[in-house]
Amino acid sequence: MLAYCLRRLALALVTIWSISVLTFIIIQLPPGDFADAYIAQLSSSGSTVSLDEVASLREMYGLGQPMHVQYFKWLSRMVVGDFGYSMEWRRPVVDVIGDRLWLTLAISVAALIVTWGLALPIGIYSAVRQYSAGDYLFTLVGFIGLAVPNFLLALILMYLGYTMFGLSVGGLFSPEFEQAPWSWAKFLDLLTHMILPTIVLATAGTAYLIRIMRANLLDELRMPYVVTARAKGLPEWRVIMKYPVRVALNPFASSVGYIFPHIVSGSIIISLVLALPTVGPLLLRALVAQDMFLAGTIVLLLGVLTVIGTFVSDLLLMWIDPRIRFQIH
Amino acid sequence: MSGALLSVQDLVVHFHQDEGILRALEGVSFEVHRGRTLGLVGESGCGKSVTARSILRIVDRPGRIVSGRINLDGRRGEPPIDLTALPANSRRMRAIRGGRIGLVFQEPMTSLSVNYTVGNQIAEVVREHQGLSRAAAHARAIELLRDVGIPRPERRVDEYPFQLSGGLRQRVMIAVALAGDPDILIADEPTTALDVTTQAQILNLMRRLQREKNLALILITHDMGVIAEMADEVAVMYLGRIVERGPVDQIFHAPRHPYTRLLLRSIPSVLAEPRTPLATISGSVPHPYQRPSGCPFHPRCPDHIPATCEAAMPAETATADGGCVRCYAAEHT
Numbered sequence: 001m002l003a004y005c006l007r008r009l010a011l012a013l014v015t016i017w018s019i020s021v022l023t024f025i026i027i028q029l030p031p032g033d034f035a036d037a038y039i040a041q042l043s044s045s046g047s048t049v050s051l052d053e054v055a056s057l058r059e060m061y062g063l064g065q066p067m068h069v070q071y072f073k074w075l076s077r078m079v080v081g082d083f084g085y086s087m088e089w090r091r092p093v094v095d096v097i098g099d100r101l102w103l104t105l106a107i108s109v110a111a112l113i114v115t116w117g118l119a120l121p122i123g124i125y126s127a128v129r130q131y132s133a134g135d136y137l138f139t140l141v142g143f144i145g146l147a148v149p150n151f152l153l154a155l156i157l158m159y160l161g162y163t164m165f166g167l168s169v170g171g172l173f174s175p176e177f178e179q180a181p182w183s184w185a186k187f188l189d190l191l192t193h194m195i196l197p198t199i200v201l202a203t204a205g206t207a208y209l210i211r212i213m214r215a216n217l218l219d220e221l222r223m224p225y226v227v228t229a230r231a232k233g234l235p236e237w238r239v240i241m242k243y244p245v246r247v248a249l250n251p252f253a254s255s256v257g258y259i260f261p262h263i264v265s266g267s268i269i270i271s272l273v274l275a276l277p278t279v280g281p282l283l284l285r286a287l288v289a290q291d292m293f294l295a296g297t298i299v300l301l302l303g304v305l306t307v308i309g310t311f312v313s314d315l316l317l318m319w320i321d322p323r324i325r326f327q328i329h
Numbered sequence: 330m331s332g333a334l335l336s337v338q339d340l341v342v343h344f345h346q347d348e349g350i351l352r353a354l355e356g357v358s359f360e361v362h363r364g365r366t367l368g369l370v371g372e373s374g375c376g377k378s379v380t381a382r383s384i385l386r387i388v389d390r391p392g393r394i395v396s397g398r399i400n401l402d403g404r405r406g407e408p409p410i411d412l413t414a415l416p417a418n419s420r421r422m423r424a425i426r427g428g429r430i431g432l433v434f435q436e437p438m439t440s441l442s443v444n445y446t447v448g449n450q451i452a453e454v455v456r457e458h459q460g461l462s463r464a465a466a467h468a469r470a471i472e473l474l475r476d477v478g479i480p481r482p483e484r485r486v487d488e489y490p491f492q493l494s495g496g497l498r499q500r501v502m503i504a505v506a507l508a509g510d511p512d513i514l515i516a517d518e519p520t521t522a523l524d525v526t527t528q529a530q531i532l533n534l535m536r537r538l539q540r541e542k543n544l545a546l547i548l549i550t551h552d553m554g555v556i557a558e559m560a561d562e563v564a565v566m567y568l569g570r571i572v573e574r575g576p577v578d579q580i581f582h583a584p585r586h587p588y589t590r591l592l593l594r595s596i597p598s599v600l601a602e603p604r605t606p607l608a609t610i611s612g613s614v615p616h617p618y619q620r621p622s623g624c625p626f627h628p629r630c631p632d633h634i635p636a637t638c639e640a641a642m643p644a645e646t647a648t649a650d651g652g653c654v655r656c657y658a659a660e661h662t
Contacts, residue, residue, distance in 0.1 A: 223439055224434055224435065224436050224439045224440040225439060225440055225441055225442040227382070227387060227432075227434060227440070228432070228434055228440045228441065228442075228502075228505065229442070230385075230387045230426070231385055231387060231426055231427060231431075231432035231434070231506075232426070232427040232453065232454045232457065232505065232508075232509070233423040233424060233425070233426035233427030233428055233454070233457055233458065233509065234423070234427075234453065234457055235418070235423065236418050242445075243442050243444070246444050247442075247444065320444070321443070321444065322443065322444060322489050322491075323443055323489070323491055326489065326491070326492065
């Protein structure tokens with residue numbers, strides 16, 4: 001079991017390393033180097049840059065040296081937490097992302113909790129009461145949730161929220177709190193602003209997971225071990241929760257791997273529509289503006305999160321299914 | 330016969346489906362007695378398993394008991410209970426399920442959950458029916474594993490079903506079925522998925538346990554060999570009805586129903602001339618929605634009496650040895 005974990009961990013590190021190579025290549029793909037782009041950007045905005053400054057920049061990032069030297073310089077700075085400098089924002093990449101990262105996390109985790117909190121019980125209900133009125137209702141709602149594009153749902157909800165409830169829509173803070181220091185009032189303001197994005201983000205995922213849970217559980221409910229559990233005289237809810245539901249949780253655990261990166265970037269369009277200060281739109285802008293270090297860092301972050309998520313889902317699957325624990329040797 | 334532990338009377342079970350009503354059981358009656366074994370035989374789809382599940386009240390929807398009674402003798406002088414009158418998920422029915430009637434199920438591969446240890450799956454029955462503490466239930470699980478002949482039960486108790494061989498798994502299934510200390514054991518094809526030597530061991534084990542605990546055993550199988558070895562009485566089922574019932578000697582030596590005779594003829598014999606084809610029953614089991622009129626066996630029956638057999642289902646005729654038969658041809662002989 002420990003050997004299994006260590007092997008997964010070693011594989012994860014190798015994967016992260018490959019991702020860093022790919023990321024570096026992506027950063028290097030645009031013609032010219034970072035210094036050229038920096039100079040071009042500064043001169044286009046009217047300021048000048050001294051040759052000394054350019055030389056020191058070239059020295060710092062190892063520009064002009066062979067690729068592998070540049071890569072290792074970049075990598076060694078990454079390891080100590082220096083992710084480079086964002087040309088567009090003229091601030092270190094860490095600062096640019098750091099501001100938005102936790103807001104992104106807050107919204108995404110809230111959406112995740114809502115998604116699972118709704119999808120699990122509804123999925124179980126739909127499977128156990130297959131073809132009941134409730135099942136048909138949830139199926140209908142679920143298909144609507146799947147079919148309606150998220151941005152459209154965001155627009156509709158924004159309109160409804162504004163006209164019917166007077167919610168201030170767009171952004172995560174009311175203007176008066178935008179620059180204010182943290183307080184209870186600002187926190188509450190954030191919570192009210194999070195309702196809309198959370199609903200929008202959770203809808204499609206919920207509908208999708210309800211379908212998955214229902215289908216899986218229907219398969220499992222027909223298995224002989226369910227008959228055995230019933231024949232033991234256990235209460236029906238225990239029969240269902242202990243045996244088939246546990247197996248049907250498998251895909252939930254596997255999907256954790258994709259949820260981590262999704263948490264950071266999956267909501268680009270919605271974030272744009274709702275003007276949320278999250279990482280998604282930042283990545284889009286960085287890509288459009290060829291802000292290489294910022295884009296590279298976000299891409300790397302997404303890759304690393306995918307790997308971490310996959311590792312976490314491996315551990316979860318190991319916990320759910322003992323066969324995985326034992327078949328590894 | 331009096332003193333039956335469980336008596337099933339005219340049990341009718343239908344599955345209401347979109348395509349129509351599937352008549353799984355159409356008036357099944359039998360009795361089981363303490364310390365005795367009733368063998369239930371028939372081809373697949375004849376309603377053997379539905380009978381078992383109906384007694385436990387775990388027929389899958391849309392199956393429903395339409396009529397009939399399932400009388401279970403009360404323990405310690407309590408009055409008999411009609412199981413068909415209890416709601417399927419009531420506390421009383423659940424106490425009977427596992428507590429009075431244990432079920433050993435066909436596939437030892439899939440009828441145990443791979444997600445929990447053997448001990449967990451046994452101990453939960455003990456806790457449900459005897460209300461023991463976690464530790465006491467665990468100790469009882471080890472004891473039960475020893476009872477069913479599993480070596481080193483202290484170690485096996487913490488293993489998972491997929492770590493055990495098929496034979497050991499079926500022993501675990503028997504331990505699960507006995508964990509609630511039932512007086513009736515229903516074994517639904519308990520040896521079908523096992524190899525021959527393991528089959529013999531499992532059958533021996535069930536016989537030993539039956540003797541020790543004075544169990545009434547309902548043995549469901551399509552294997553006439555298993556029936557010959559285990560059963561005291563035999564009930565032969567065809568398409569939701571018992572066509573012949575009687576003591577095992579009578580069934581094997583003087584079968585009355587043509588279907589029973591054909592079933593017996595289709596057993597391969599070591600004495601048979603080599604390379605002669607095995608005897609088969611002509612035709613196949615009709616689709617449940619296209620049940621033939623009258624006696625449903627008449628299209629495949631060698632003793633078919635034209636104009637009589639198609640007209641109506643023959644009544645149950647009692648025989649001298651306490652059994653019964655449903656056949657027009659048998660009445661004439």
